[in-house]
Amino acid sequence: GIPVRTTLDNSTTVQYAGLLHQLTTKARSAVRDLDPQNDLTFLRIRSKKHEIMVAPDKEYLLIVVQNPCE
C-alpha cells in the first residue's frame, strides 16, 4: 500500500504499509475461505512491545500502533 498520511517517519511508515497490507489481504482471504458470507472487519496483532491495529476498507487501510501500558 502507498502511505497517504502518517505520524511516523517515512521509512517506518513504508515498511508498515507494505507488510500490513499483505497481511490484511491474507487475513481477509482466510476469513472468507472459512465462511464465504463472512468478511474481515478489524485486525489486531499483539506483540511483546506493542499492539498493531488495522482497520481495513475497500480502498484504504488505517494502521494504529499502541503501547499498552501495563
Added chain:
Amino acid sequence: AAPRSFPWEPAERALGARRAAAPLAAMFADGTAPGADVRSVWRSARSARCEAKSCQTARISTAEAAAQSHTSRDAGVQTDHSKDAAQDFQQEARVDYAGLLSFLQKVEDAVIKELNKNWKSRAFDGFEVNWTDQNETVLCLHTLSYAEARDQNLQVTSVSWNATGSVVACSYGRLDDGDWSTEKSYCCRVNHRNCNSEFSPEHPTAFLPSVCLCASAGRSWFGTWLHSHAVPAGKGTTGCQARVGICDSALGVSPWCLGQVNWLPEAKHRTHCRLLSVSTDGKILVWREERDGRLVLAEGFAVVAQQIPRSTQLKKFARGDAAVGVTSLSFSPFDPRVFVVGVEGGFCLKCSTAAETLAPHRPGSSVPLRAPAELAFSPHGGPVYSVSCSPFHNLFLSCGTDGQVHLHSMLQTQPLISLQLSKKYLFCVRWSPVRPLVFAAASGEGNVCFIGDVHLFDFEKSSQKPAVSLKQAARDRPVYCLEFNLKHTRLLAAGDATGTVRVWQLSSDFTEQGPRERSRLEQLANEIPD
C-alpha cells in the same frame, strides 16, 4: 638373375639357382624383395565389431516445451537517503480526499473504541509465548588455548569477534609485568563452529611483544604493545600483509603503548573501514588503508592535560602540557562523531571527532592533531581500563582499578550509579547487545576471596549483586578481556591470564529482551543522582 622371392630360402637352393641361371652374374646380385605383407587383422575386426553409438554431428530433435519470459518491476532502490518514500507522498496529490474522509469517519469510532479498551485491558497480563526453546543454563562451549603460548605462560590480552560472529581471535602477551617485555607473542584465530580446542596460529609473530587486537569484517589487525606496530592480517593468508610503525617516522620515534585498536566505519564508503588506535601518549589516531595495504595516517587527536575541560571536582594536574594516557575508547552508536575515552588519570572524557581546536604541536607529527575533549566526567579511584557505550541509550559504563563500575549519562558529570563489584581491578566491562539492562564485567585477582570471574549484571533484577558469575579460570587468575558476539547473541568470549579463551553460551534470560526494558533503562537514565 632371377629375383629371389624369399630371402630366407635355404642357402643351397639359392646358390643353385644362381649358378644355373646366370653363370656370368656376379656372386652377389642386387635384388629386391617385396616386403612381408601381413594382412591387418585388427582393422577389419574392429570395423566388424564397432557401431556408431553417437555422432557428434547428428541432429538432436528438440521441441519447445515451455517458454518463460518474465517481467520485472523495481521493488525498491537502496540509496542512503530514501527519497522514494517522499515521492510516494507527493504522488498522492491525486488522492480522492472525499473518499478518504468518508473512510476515516466510518472507521474512527471503531478504532477509538478499540484503543480505549486496549489500554485498560488486563487480558494479556503475564501472557508470554515461547517461540524458541528456553535454555536455562549457561554453558562453557569451548575452551581454547594455544600450546606454545601456554608454555611461555602468556596471557590473553584481548579477544574479539569478527563481523559475522563466526571467528574469534585473540592476542597473547603479558599484562602482569610492570615492564615492557620483548618476548615473542602470538595472535590466533579460530572458527568457533569447527574448532577442537586448539588454536591454529595464523601469525606467530616473530618479534612483536604483547598485542592488542581487533577483528572485524573478516580482516584482523593486531596492534602491539611496545613498539606500536600494527600488523594486519588478510583473511586466509599466513603472512603479514602490511606493517606499519605507528610511532615511526610519521610521528617521531616514541615508543608508547598502544591501548586499543578499533574499526571505524567510514561514512562515505560503507565497505571501507578506517582503523582507530589509542595509545598511552594521549594520541588517538585514525588510519586509512592505502591500495597496497599500507596504513596512512588520516587524522588524529591528542589529549593533553591543559585542554581538558575542568570542572570543580577534578584535581589539578601537575604539568599543563603533559600527555594524558588514553587506555580505552568507545563510540556512541547514536552519534557517530561522539566517543568516550577512558584515561589513565582515572576519569572519562566525552570527545567529538568534529572538534576544531588544535592540540599543542608535537615535533614530527605529519597530521595536525586536534583536541577532542568536550566534557570530563567525575573520576574513579584509579586508572580507567575500559569504557563501553550502551547501544540503547546515551549511557556508558566505565570500570577501573578501584573495582567500581560507574554508569554515566553522557549529559552529566556525576555517575548515575556506582557499583562496587570487587576489591580488585576490573579489566573490562561490556554492555549486552540485546538486553538494555545487562552488562558483563571481568574482574581481576587480589587477596580477597573473589575468584577471577566474569560477572553478568542485570539492573532489573538487582543492582548490587551479579545475576550470574561465570568461573573462568581455575586458579584465581584474572580475566582480562571479554566480548559479546553481536551476531549470535548467545555467545560471550572471555580471555584470561592462564592463556585460555572460553566461549560461553548464555541462557535465554540474557538473550531475549523483556517487554519494558527500554523504558526501564530510560527511567534509570532520568533518575537524578543524589
